[in-house]
Amino acid sequence: MSHVVLAGALDTKGAEYAYVRDLLVEAGLRPLLVDVGVRGDPQTRPDVTRAEVARAAGRAVGEIAGLPTRGEALAAMAEGVAALLGSLRDTGEVDAAFGMGGSGALSVLAPGFRALPLGVPKMIVTTMASGDTRPHVGASDLLLVPSIVDIAGLNTLSRFVLDRAVAMLGAQLGRPVPSAAGGDGAPMVAASMFGVTTVGVSRACRTLEARGLDVLVFHANGLGGRTLESLAADGWLSGVLDLTTTELADDLAGGVASAGPDRLAAAGRRGIPQVVSTGALDIVNFGAPETVPEPYRERRLYPHNATATLMRTDPREAAALGERLGAKMSAARGPVALLLPTGGLSALSEPGGAFHWPEADAALERALLDSLAPHVAVERSPAALNTPEFGERAARLLLTLLASTSAVH
Known part of the structure; x- marks a missing residue:
């Protein structure tokens, strides 16, 4: 069973993440729900708490929540997400990564996602999927999916987009990752x-x-x-x-x-x-x-x-x-x-x-x-x-x- 890291701010998008988690389970995948929120209480119970993400960055969650600006807090949590994904990668517990949100979510999730190896499916459904995406995607195969509507609650259109996104992720996991030998075995x-x-x-x-x-x-x-x-x-x-x-x-x-x-x-x-x-x-x-x-x-x-x-x-x-x-x-x-x-x-x-x-x-x-x-x-x-x-x-x-x-x- 493939492990999918499902990371996001559960204080603002708990219902949306719970919906995607259930879609992944229905698809026969094993989600690992990671909370990267720093302000309000999580609306959905995570598998990895924000305190654990903060510790991965070498900090306490209270310290991060108390930083003077939201940007500083997001940057600190981004370090934690990257460190957590690196550890999971080393132990073979991440086969794909999925997230959603706006510019804040991209700033927290994209650095860690794009550090995952080529061929590991990585996807963020976001309002920021158009324009200059180079700072977020870099040289990786991170896929940004237009959310069409703001990710601020579940509705007919947001469910449609999330359903399709999870289907795309599942299709990618169903395909073998190419090896360094190339498609026909050539170096x-x-x-x-x-x-x-x-x-x-x-x-x-x-x-x-x-x-x-x-x-x-x-x-x-x-x-x-x-x-x-x-x-x-x-x-x-x-x-x-x-x-x-x-x-x-x-x-x-x-x-x-x-x-x-x-x-x-x-x-x-x-x-x-x-x-x-x-x-x-x-x-x-x-x-x-x-x-x-x-x-x-x-x-x-x-x-x-x-x-x-x-x-x-x-x-x-x-x-x-x-x-x-x-x-x-x-x-x-x-x-x-x-x-x-x-x-x-x-x-x-x-x-x-x-x-x-x-x-x-x-x-x-x-x-x-x-x-x-x-x-x-x-x-x-x-x-x-x-x-x-x-x-x-x-x-x-x-x-x-x-x-x-x-x-x-």
Whole structure:
């Protein structure tokens, strides 16, 4: 019988949670009702009390209830929910998670829900299921279901929405979770790609697929990099072809495509074989021209389209990126190789391109090589990164690393 963590504020939505609990039982599932309310008394008896949730956050429930603002109390309970779900995950007592409510419920539940592994069904029925949901969903498979009406009592429409939501959850639990071996048993490999590195990365992907690998391609736009890191951290990947590391440039210079400071960390920590390159480190991404920060207005800019303006990294920024990339690769616990391109980091920085700047590329390479630990293998390709020749060599290099770890024979 599948365990479903049913978490919410039972002081305001006790009847609604009792209704969903009964639906889950009727569906043959085992709900664990968790109270995250902090103000009034619970309207429905929970299986896990708010005091236990508070203790999971290292605090007393009275202390949380007495915090000066509602936001502080919600943040504290969010820590408790995340800690509780982590413990239940470790003991195998959570197969799915379900919640409902508005912005407050999202702030309490979403951090813990999205930390559950990919494939564990996680759903929140909410009034906040439209608009910018990235802060709540992140790089997870958390499903936000529009509640249509406010979750403030049971009525014909709210029952209809909750009935459908529970049915969707049950359907997800009835499907096997994919394994790290991929749908057909092939090892899964992640590849990072951007528009200006598509030619090289696409060739690499075809070569890997021809060898029977299941290749997942991630657009290096911030969310793509975070998703790649999440899958690597959760043990889904057998290898990483990280040719497009441009998100580091956005993190350094304040661009819109940053994947955060932990980009290029998870695979190294897990010891997953990696081939890494400097793809599109010549680029920082901004929105429409008027969104480019004032200090950058006089820099070398390229209008990619009406809503995307690219900025060329200068020699100082390139050197800083080389140091960052070198430090991240040096921290890897598994096989890692650097493949350096000759003649351009992207389609824009090849000879004759808008971002061709040999001095900046040289500064990047010097700082990168100076920052590498001895265990990092280094190879130089005579081809530019965005070429089939470079992609072919990168794929074969990764295949060699995978063979050394028996991931591919």
